[in-house]
Amino acid sequence: MDCPHASLLLLFHRPGRPSDLVPADAAALDAHLAACPACAGALAARTAQDAAVGAAMNAVPVPVDLSDRLKSNLASQLRWAWRRTAVKFALAASLLVAAYGAFVAYTRPVLDLAALADHQDRLWQAPGLTAADWLTEHRLTDALPEAFDLRLATFAGRRDLQGVPTLALRLDANGRQTAWVYFLRPADHNLREIATGQYTSNVAVRVYRDLPGGWTVVVAYTGNHFNAFLRGPGSDA
Amino acid sequence: MAAAIDAHALIDAHYRSLYRYAYRLGGSAADADDLVQETFGKALPRLATLREPAHAKAWLFRILRNAYLHRVRDEKRNRCVPGENLDGYAAPEPAPPPAVDPATLQAALDDLDETFRTPLILFYFEDFSYREIADQMDLPIGTVMSRLARAKNYLRAKLSPGNETDGLPAR
Numbered sequence: 001m002d003c004p005h006a007s008l009l010l011l012f013h014r015p016g017r018p019s020d021l022v023p024a025d026a027a028a029l030d031a032h033l034a035a036c037p038a039c040a041g042a043l044a045a046r047t048a049q050d051a052a053v054g055a056a057m058n059a060v061p062v063p064v065d066l067s068d069r070l071k072s073n074l075a076s077q078l079r080w081a082w083r084r085t086a087v088k089f090a091l092a093a094s095l096l097v098a099a100y101g102a103f104v105a106y107t108r109p110v111l112d113l114a115a116l117a118d119h120q121d122r123l124w125q126a127p128g129l130t131a132a133d134w135l136t137e138h139r140l141t142d143a144l145p146e147a148f149d150l151r152l153a154t155f156a157g158r159r160d161l162q163g164v165p166t167l168a169l170r171l172d173a174n175g176r177q178t179a180w181v182y183f184l185r186p187a188d189h190n191l192r193e194i195a196t197g198q199y200t201s202n203v204a205v206r207v208y209r210d211l212p213g214g215w216t217v218v219v220a221y222t223g224n225h226f227n228a229f230l231r232g233p234g235s236d237a
Numbered sequence: 238m239a240a241a242i243d244a245h246a247l248i249d250a251h252y253r254s255l256y257r258y259a260y261r262l263g264g265s266a267a268d269a270d271d272l273v274q275e276t277f278g279k280a281l282p283r284l285a286t287l288r289e290p291a292h293a294k295a296w297l298f299r300i301l302r303n304a305y306l307h308r309v310r311d312e313k314r315n316r317c318v319p320g321e322n323l324d325g326y327a328a329p330e331p332a333p334p335p336a337v338d339p340a341t342l343q344a345a346l347d348d349l350d351e352t353f354r355t356p357l358i359l360f361y362f363e364d365f366s367y368r369e370i371a372d373q374m375d376l377p378i379g380t381v382m383s384r385l386a387r388a389k390n391y392l393r394a395k396l397s398p399g400n401e402t403d404g405l406p407a408r
């Protein structure tokens with residue numbers, strides 16, 4: 001090994017530390033240093049200089065309270081992390097609520113008074129036709145248990161029946177006689193115990209079970225003449 | 238709380254060397270204090286991501302250097318010796334080295350570009366191998382060696398008596 005090669009390897013040689021050199025190079029360098037006073041002297045000078053600079057480099061007074069401050073920072077950081085997490089969740093929840101509110105507000109239908117009036121007008125002009133259309137639309141035509149006179153219809157739609165929106169038809173005959181025809185599903189009410197009968201002095205109820213489509217029909221009517229709601233002989237409506 | 242115990246152990250093990258590193262990087266006690274706090278502030282929430290406890294020191298040093306570089310970039314500080322000029326500092330004749338004045342050393346460091354200052358500081362802390370310094374700086378080891386050799390020559394010239402103003406650029 002010559003001196004230029006040795007001085008190159010010396011760059012990787014750090015006394016007191018594991019060498020970055022491979023063992024063969026380290027051994028060759030050691031052999032050269034033992035034999036070459038110039039390189040050994042250069043290494044000694046450099047090592048002394050490095051030691052002096054290293055000592056100065058490390059001579060930094062560290063604040064005595066730094067460790068305590070770091071630890072108290074950590075404690076408050078942990079507290080804030082929890083708080084931030086809680087705030088994040090609360091924010092996310094309130095955003096969800098707000099988004100749901102906005103969704104509901106945005107998607108609620110506009111009340112269409114023209115359609116409402118039109119529907120009522122059609123029912124008034126041609127009650128039989130309108131009611132028949134309504135029955136067809138809801139596939140109730142076959143479930144109609146009697147030959148009702150649909151020209152008497154004054155309402156065809158959903159009506160709240162003890163908390164359940166229920167398909168219902170109202171017929172109004174002469175002399176304040178009214179019949180409500182309800183189309184019921186077993187899933188909506190418990191219908192096992194209900195029976196036909198005169199329930200008050202003014203109102204009688206008829207129950208029809210096992211109609212096509214699985215319907216049960218309940219007709220509640222005033223007056224003593226059920227026939228008033230049916231098509232008369234010869235009627236073709 | 239297990240995380241807090243680990244964090245305290247981490248602080249105790251490394252705050253001194255981090256402070257010295259920060260001080261030598263920035264040259265100011267106040268900045269060093271801030272940098273160490275910022276380093277632990279960034280590191281501790283991510284402590285769970287540290288797989289190898291043996292790498293904690295290198296990890297913390299890297300976080301500190303990134304924080305420092307971020308600040309310097311923000312301050313747009315530009316009072317360093319360009320790296321190209323370092324070749325002007327030839328190694329003086331071997332002589333008994335004087336005891337080095339830490340303030341003079343810091344002044345010399347302050348005038349050095351960070352890309353040379355960081356390997357020099359890490360080298361003299363003797364905590365890191367060349368390989369680890371290279372990893373810290375995301376550089377090939379050859380680049381680190383070459384910067385280190387040039388920076389050491391520069392430092393030797395700056396610290397030699399009578400050489401304080403020899404060819405130095407103004408801050």
Ligand SMILES: [Zn+2]
Nearest residue numbers: 003006036039
């Ligand atoms: Zn030699």
